[in-house]
Amino acid sequence: MDLGPLWLPRSYKITCCLGGQPVPENPQSIRNWTQEVSDYVIDEHYTERTGSIEERTMESNCRLFQGNYLLSASALFNFNGLAGIGVTCKCPEATETEQFDKNCRRLAPCLNNGYRAFSINVRCICPEPYFGEICEKYCDQGQRMKGADGRDYCGCVPFYQGEECREMVCLNGGTEMKQRCLCPPNFLGYHCEIDTNRTSGTSRFQRYGDQEIMQGNELFTRDISGTIFSLIMIIVLVVSMYLLMKHRMQVQNRLATLRREDLSRPPHGLGGRRADMLSHEDARILPFRAAPILDGGPPPYASHPPRG
Structure with a gap:
């Protein structure tokens, strides 16, 4: 099927800030581009700032652009989904410290060592346990988790509540x-x-x-x-240890005194004989007996005849 000469009418409406201009993402697939610009508008991202409307208008410098164009039907098959066939803002040159989103709005720097991922809608990628638009929130009593919209939230532990789980229940x-x-x-x-x-x-x-x-x-x-x-228990413990050590020292001194008395006391008083210390009934100790001496000397030797 030849879709070359087929063109589809489309319209666009986009807000560009800081002097940005709307441009098609793929100019080769666009023809009959028209553009209308309105007066300066207040961007919703700047409504929370203080100051007059004129000051916020000059600071944001946002304008609403709208118009029509013809899109080549072949572009619907050449690009993945709707990527590459839309309209974006061409932003002014940014300095080293400036970053812009798709509408040329200045992006605040990410806090707490966070960084921006331009492949994920220029959101701040925050380290644990920080979360928020610029990593300004801290998940105190909970765990960071990702919601259905892709943003990070803080899931609280029991007995805590609030966006950052700081409020006690x-x-x-x-x-x-x-x-x-x-x-x-x-x-x-x-x-x-x-x-x-x-x-x-x-x-x-x-x-x-x-x-x-x-x-x-x-x-x-x-x-x-x-x-x-605690102090009373410590005092009781110290007193108990002192009494126990004192009792042991008294027992040791008593035993040492008894040993010295036993060593210094003789068995049966002074002048006793060792034979008196031994009992004659002791089977292991035999009394000494002197052999009798014969008057005629030893008996003569007598030989015995051999047997048998």
Whole structure:
């Protein structure tokens, strides 16, 4: 099928800032280009800035361009999707510190070591845990995740909420103050999640007065009580170790005294004989007996005849 001579009518409307001009992305596929320009307009990206309308208009210098053109039908098959057949803004030359988007708006620099990816709609690519248009937001108590629109969001952990997950969730009627939960009476915990009435024998609806006790004072009292208890336990441990060492030294001194007395005492008093120390009933010790001496000398030797 020959689609060469076929041309499709199209229209465009685009806002170009800072003196930018609309141009077709592929001039070879465009003919009969018309262009109309309106007066200066306030761009939505500059509406949050302070100052008068005239000052914001001169700063943005944005104009609305619209017109018509004919697009070659063959361009619909030569390009991927709609890329290459649209209209964009031709921006002025940028300096080394300037960057522009597709509408020639000045882009703020990315914060916190972020950088812009011009292949992804010139968005800032932010390192963890930063996110936002220029990486200005910090995901405090949560994890960064990507939404359905492709932007990064902060998913909060339990008991935290807000865009940056900085707001604490205080349960049971507690209120947040200076990143702490001020809990009502009978409730404790970092998020007032502990009901003391459930762990004690008192009634849940029992009141102990109408005085208002600040959570900071309660935390200070508990810290002091814990410190005093720790000091008492340390003192008891030191005294116990001292008494134990003293008792061991007394036992060792008593044993040493008994040993010295045993070594210095004779077995049966002074002048005793060693034979008195030995018992005659001891089977291992035999008494010494002297051999008798014969008057005539030793008996004569007598030979015996051999047997058999």
